[in-house]
Amino acid sequence: MTTTPTTVETDVLIIGAGPTGLYGAYYAGFRGLTTVVVDVLPQVGGQVMALYPEKQIRDVAALPSIRGRDFVAALADQADAFAPTYLLGRQAVALEPGEAGPVVTLDDGTRVRAGAVVLTAGIGTPRARPLATGAEWLGTALSYFVVEPEVHRGQDVVVVGGGDSALDWADALAPIARSITLVHRRSHFRGHAATLERVRAHANVTIVTDSEVAAFGGDLAAGRLEKVTVRHQDGAEQVVAADHVVAALGFISDLGPMRQWGLELRGRSVEVDRAMRTNLPRVYAAGDLADYDGKVKLMSVGFGEVALAMNHVAVDLDPDLSLFPGHSTDES
Numbered sequence: 001m002t003t004t005p006t007t008v009e010t011d012v013l014i015i016g017a018g019p020t021g022l023y024g025a026y027y028a029g030f031r032g033l034t035t036v037v038v039d040v041l042p043q044v045g046g047q048v049m050a051l052y053p054e055k056q057i058r059d060v061a062a063l064p065s066i067r068g069r070d071f072v073a074a075l076a077d078q079a080d081a082f083a084p085t086y087l088l089g090r091q092a093v094a095l096e097p098g099e100a101g102p103v104v105t106l107d108d109g110t111r112v113r114a115g116a117v118v119l120t121a122g123i124g125t126p127r128a129r130p131l132a133t134g135a136e137w138l139g140t141a142l143s144y145f146v147v148e149p150e151v152h153r154g155q156d157v158v159v160v161g162g163g164d165s166a167l168d169w170a171d172a173l174a175p176i177a178r179s180i181t182l183v184h185r186r187s188h189f190r191g192h193a194a195t196l197e198r199v200r201a202h203a204n205v206t207i208v209t210d211s212e213v214a215a216f217g218g219d220l221a222a223g224r225l226e227k228v229t230v231r232h233q234d235g236a237e238q239v240v241a242a243d244h245v246v247a248a249l250g251f252i253s254d255l256g257p258m259r260q261w262g263l264e265l266r267g268r269s270v271e272v273d274r275a276m277r278t279n280l281p282r283v284y285a286a287g288d289l290a291d292y293d294g295k296v297k298l299m300s301v302g303f304g305e306v307a308l309a310m311n312h313v314a315v316d317l318d319p320d321l322s323l324f325p326g327h328s329t330d331e332s
Helices: 018-028 046-051 068-080 164-173 192-201 254-259 298-317
Strands: 007-017 034-037 085-088 092-096 103-106 113-118 123-126 155-162 181-182 204-210 211-217 224-232 235-242 242-249 251-254 270-273 284-285
Touching: 007 018, 007 085, 007 298, 018 034, 018 046, 018 068, 018 298, 034 113, 046 068, 046 251, 092 204, 092 254, 113 235, 113 298, 155 164, 155 235, 164 181, 164 192, 181 211, 181 284, 181 298, 192 204, 204 235, 211 235, 242 270, 284 298
Parallel strands: 007 034, 007 113, 034 085, 113 284, 155 181, 155 242, 181 204
Antiparallel strands: 092 103, 103 113, 123 251, 211 224, 224 235
8 A cells, every 4th residue: 555645636536445436446547537545444345345255246247246355356456557546444534625626634634635526435434333242352353344264264263143244254264264153143044045054054163043242262462262152042151162253243334424524415325416416516426325316226336327427527627528538448
């Protein structure tokens, strides 16, 4: 990652490094625009990487099926052809209008002066639903999603949750972990039935329902977890071997500081016109964050929206340009 000065100048600032934002970075480069991409998460990919990097995505044109992390890697490779600057693990906290374009301040004090801003932050800033215990292990033996599955090879892993994320992680980690213990506070799983059947079929997976993780045990100073205590609804307790706990309890999302920027909102979405413009000058939105009458929230729709936004941004910054840039196949 590039070390940035206090003030960064760019043609376009994209807030949100999920699939729509990554495609937007590619398209901005295609239109000859310099680009900075900001995201509160420490890696690109948005919810795909945070929630289901191992899951197969089947609703993208020309890709019958692709693993989430491979999909994100391909989008990042496509964007990298134009060398965008990524400012990850940082939140955009303030936006000020300016004659030359908006100025956005990040939570680390960095100020980004942009000709235009494109908001692609999905459904807003994600915040993991916390586990009731073990917060002191976060970052060592407790995580809310898996960035790199290979880290857990040969480990005893406890996965907590009953939705798609928990089932996906249990299914993905079972072939490489020594053991998986799936703990869910209810008897009924909310996740996809077919995934649950795959999880049940793994010989090294134990499913514990109507239960919660009550305590962690190990050497906290060394970051070495050894066991967790699982408490059943009847009060009985069970000790389970554990090197790591993945609390896949889902995420709570909201617009965070963006609510204070003066954007015209529709609930947790930002209202846009047919050019993907918001009510603020040179501020656009695309993807799940953007809303208008008849909106359908699909990744394929977001890709079209952010391409439309970038074409209008290009003309806003240079009125001599054509709105339609031609096709990428026209380039040698």
